[in-house]
Amino acid sequence: xxxxxxxxxxxxxxxxxxxxSPEEKNQPKDIKKxxxxxxxxxxxxxxxxxxxxxxxxxxxxxxxWRGFKDTMYYFNMIWLYNYAHMVTDIMEYGGGPQGIVEFAxxxxxxxxxxxxxxxxxxxxxxxxxxxxxxxxKASAWHYRGMVSETIRQFMRMFEADKKLHGGEENxxxxxxxxxxxxxxxxxxxxxxDQLDDVxxxxxxxxxxxxxxxxxxxxxxxxxxxxxLPSDPCPMCxxxxxxxxxxxxxxxxxxxxxxxxxxxxxxATSVLQDWFLNRPLYAMPQPMRYDDPLVQKHCQKEIEGxxxxxxxxxxxxMNWDLYVEHAKNFNKLTEFEWEKWDxxxxxxxxxxxxxxxxxxxxxxxxxxxxxxxxxxDAHVKRIMDKCVKNKIETxxxxxxxxxxxxxxxxYYSHWCTWAYxxxxxxxxxxxxxxxxxxxxxxxxxxxxxxxxxxFNEKAPMRAMAVGGQEHILSLFDYMERxxxxxxxxxxxxxxxxxxxxxxxxxDEFRKxxxxxxxxxxxxxxxxxxxxxxxxxxINDYMTTVMRxxxxxxxxxxxxxxxxx
Amino acid sequence: MKTLFRFLFKILKIxxxxxxxxxxxxxxxxxxxxxxxxxxxxxxxxxxxxxxxDATAMPYSMKESVE
Numbered sequence: 001x002x003x004x005x006x007x008x009x010x011x012x013x014x015x016x017x018x019x020x021s022p023e024e025k026n027q028p029k030d031i032k033k034x035x036x037x038x039x040x041x042x043x044x045x046x047x048x049x050x051x052x053x054x055x056x057x058x059x060x061x062x063x064x065w066r067g068f069k070d071t072m073y074y075f076n077m078i079w080l081y082n083y084a085h086m087v088t089d090i091m092e093y094g095g096g097p098q099g100i101v102e103f104a105x106x107x108x109x110x111x112x113x114x115x116x117x118x119x120x121x122x123x124x125x126x127x128x129x130x131x132x133x134x135x136x137k138a139s140a141w142h143y144r145g146m147v148s149e150t151i152r153q154f155m156r157m158f159e160a161d162k163k164l165h166g167g168e169e170n171x172x173x174x175x176x177x178x179x180x181x182x183x184x185x186x187x188x189x190x191x192x193d194q195l196d197d198v199x200x201x202x203x204x205x206x207x208x209x210x211x212x213x214x215x216x217x218x219x220x221x222x223x224x225x226x227x228l229p230s231d232p233c234p235m236c237x238x239x240x241x242x243x244x245x246x247x248x249x250x251x252x253x254x255x256x257x258x259x260x261x262x263x264x265x266x267a268t269s270v271l272q273d274w275f276l277n278r279p280l281y282a283m284p285q286p287m288r289y290d291d292p293l294v295q296k297h298c299q300k301e302i303e304g305x306x307x308x309x310x311x312x313x314x315x316x317m318n319w320d321l322y323v324e325h326a327k328n329f330n331k332l333t334e335f336e337w338e339k340w341d342x343x344x345x346x347x348x349x350x351x352x353x354x355x356x357x358x359x360x361x362x363x364x365x366x367x368x369x370x371x372x373x374x375x376d377a378h379v380k381r382i383m384d385k386c387v388k389n390k391i392e393t394x395x396x397x398x399x400x401x402x403x404x405x406x407x408x409x410y411y412s413h414w415c416t417w418a419y420x421x422x423x424x425x426x427x428x429x430x431x432x433x434x435x436x437x438x439x440x441x442x443x444x445x446x447x448x449x450x451x452x453x454f455n456e457k458a459p460m461r462a463m464a465v466g467g468q469e470h471i472l473s474l475f476d477y478m479e480r481x482x483x484x485x486x487x488x489x490x491x492x493x494x495x496x497x498x499x500x501x502x503x504x505x506d507e508f509r510k511x512x513x514x515x516x517x518x519x520x521x522x523x524x525x526x527x528x529x530x531x532x533x534x535x536x537i538n539d540y541m542t543t544v545m546r547x548x549x550x551x552x553x554x555x556x557x558x559x560x561x562x563x
Numbered sequence: 564m565k566t567l568f569r570f571l572f573k574i575l576k577i578x579x580x581x582x583x584x585x586x587x588x589x590x591x592x593x594x595x596x597x598x599x600x601x602x603x604x605x606x607x608x609x610x611x612x613x614x615x616x617d618a619t620a621m622p623y624s625m626k627e628s629v630e
Contacts, residue, residue, distance in 0.1 A: 075589050119603070
């Protein structure tokens with residue numbers, strides 16, 4: 001294949017050269033302005049972020065220049081810092097330099113690892129696009145926490161994995177509890193000194209979609225390829241697709257499952273029971289979870305899970321250890337409430353909508369780990385500074401939005417785009433408001449009662465499929481967080497949410513609320529693309545709100561091939 | 564003393580060069596371009612061609628009934 005100088009030049013232009021707009025070309029050079037833009041970054045309306053993309057890839061011709069200070073912070077404290085810490089995390093959690101070998105083995109064995117996680121810095125880029133100053137810093141700490149915890153989990157999986165060690169059941173395999181990603185990690189606090197608990201689908205499926213949405217499509221297709229129906233929730237399909245493709249690490253002698261987020265997960269439990277073929281404990285939660293008649297039942301389910309772990313590992317639960325971790329977790333909850341307070345009542349909240357949502361759902365599901373406390377300390381320092389110095393973190397806010405129902409995993413960073421393009425500031429979202437439960441530890445009965453409540457308030461159950469009075473709590477939260485707009489996620493394959501669509505339409509009309517319905521199919525970008533989601537928001541903003549975009553280059557661009 | 568300063572200056576120069584190269588990688592998104600155009604296609608090829616056992620061949624034995 002002939003590849004001439006012309007082609008090289010064209011490729012170079014495609015990959016690196018940002019074309020100037022006709023207005024920019026015709027403008028005389030203003031050295032003062034150039035110097036100001038270099039030092040402070042361009043004003044929001046002049047950024048033209050959409051011009052930075054390479055074709056449909058989502059890559060950047062060059063990363064955004066955020067002003068000297070912020071660009072250097074991003075380079076040193078986000079890009080370099082995170083790349084370097086990824087290596088040290090791999091060694092730390094992998095028991096030294098040999099951790100690199102385990103990591104390499106996992107990378108070459110599992111698609112969700114080899115194809116997905118190495119692209120992680122672009123996950124930061126997408127979520128932090130346009131962010132400046134304290135917002136960029138605080139949100140990046142949230143990402144850092146998620147990356148570190150992800151590494152901890154996959155390193156534990158790889159170290160214990162039978163498939164990576166010639167079928168050998170090593171000591172770590174015998175000391176690791178596998179559980180469904182929607183079964184809370186805090187069920188297992190009582191063994192954290194002797195065993196470790198790692199959610200099975202959290203890393204291979206859930207987090208992977210956010211980082212690189214290409215991988216998950218293989219698992220959805222694999223599930224359907226053996227004749228399983230294509231209309232259930234694609235989250236469940238992807239979860240059992242991992243097993244159809246034999247792409248799950250075999251790191252534990254047992255499995256604990258649940259019907260969270262909704263009863264679609266029952267099929268996942270059944271299929272996992274088949275494919276894993278080992279002792280399995282299912283811990284179902286009732287749909288109408290706040291019925292007083294089901295509380296004892298839920299608590300017994302948890303005690304049943306504890307008994308199951310004790311019997312299978314031969315280790316008694318350490319109650320003092322549970323209390324210690326539960327108390328520590330309460331500190332995370334207390335800080336979360338502080339964050340909500342700042343987000344609800346001030347314009348000084350320094351966390352982007354996507355960082356807020358992902359961090360909250362991740363640590364709540366994962367349970368007490370040191371990394372969350374470390375990250376919260378960083379974020380608290382920044383948030384306190386913002387409040388003290390009255391730093392407006394999203395100065396171009398035109399609308400304060402609340403996002404409700406479950407988000408498109410492949411486009412959880414839509415809110416970053418919405419702020420940059422339209423000034424829609426997604427202050428809070430439903431995922432952040434779940435797990436709102438303090439864990440009492442004064443008596444066994446109180447502890448069990450609260451732990452049970454915590455688990456019942458898990459993703460989706462609390463506000464999506466747990467009864468209409470809960471899902472309609474949107475309006476209370478809207479008021480509490482001073483929002484004037486709703487972004488209503490419309491998961492097309494969620495039967496629970498589809499059933500209540502009309503009720504919401506009526507309520508929005510009755511209350512005269514601006515609500516934008518955002519259809520999606522959770523991890524599957526093929527059903528509703530990101531561009532279609534943007535189109536819907538654009539249409540609403542131009543035709544109903546009659547507003548002009550802050551950055552017109554972000555209105556229409558192709559990112560169909562992007563991670 | 565002079566040799567020590569010269570040595571330190573040399574180290575500083577190398578560090579500055581490495582730092583500059585890393586900044587170029589960062590700014591021009593060369594890490595992303597490498598992952599997108601080189602690494603990911605290689606991985607897709609590898610995983611698409613990987614031999615996988617037929618998971619459905621495993622018999623499903625019914626567990627004891629739930630109490």
